[in-house]
Amino acid sequence: MTLTLPSSFKPAAVVAALAYTTLTFGVALTPSPAEAASVPFYRAEVTTVAEGKARPIASGMVWKCTETVCTAGEASSRPAIVCARLAKEVGPLTAFTAGGKAFEAEELARCNGK
Known part of the structure; x- marks a missing residue:
């Protein structure tokens, strides 16, 4: 059995089909904003979260805090600024991580205003 293409075959149609397929796979594999937001970029540990x-809200983001951990998505500000603003809002932080990189003791002390 030999496969042949009709004489009216247009190579542009193949290119268009491949382009469409590539784009639809890209859209299907790209995480939705809800999925992207579910993975926190910032993680802060506090002694206790104050009542209420x-x-x-710090650095223009709504943080989600449990008893001793606060998390949020990525902001446009530098991590040191985000840390300082959160510490001002919820109190001293015992640890702060931005994008998987933990702050050293000196950075954390500056963040807490010490």
């Missing part, structure tokens, strides 16, 4: 501060 379970969802503080």
Whole structure:
């Protein structure tokens, strides 16, 4: 059995089909904003979250805080600024991580204003 293409075959149609397939796979594999937001970029540990501060707003982001951990997605500010603003809002932080990189003791002290 030999496969042949009709004489009216247009190579542009193949290129268009391949382009469409590539784009649809890209869209299907790209995480939705909800999925991207579910993975926190920032993670802060506090001694305790004050009453009524379970969802503080710092650096233009709403943070989600449990008893001793606050998390948020990525912001446009530098991590040191984000850390300082959160510490001002919820109190001293015992640890702060931005994009998987933990702050050293000196950076954390500056963040807490010490």
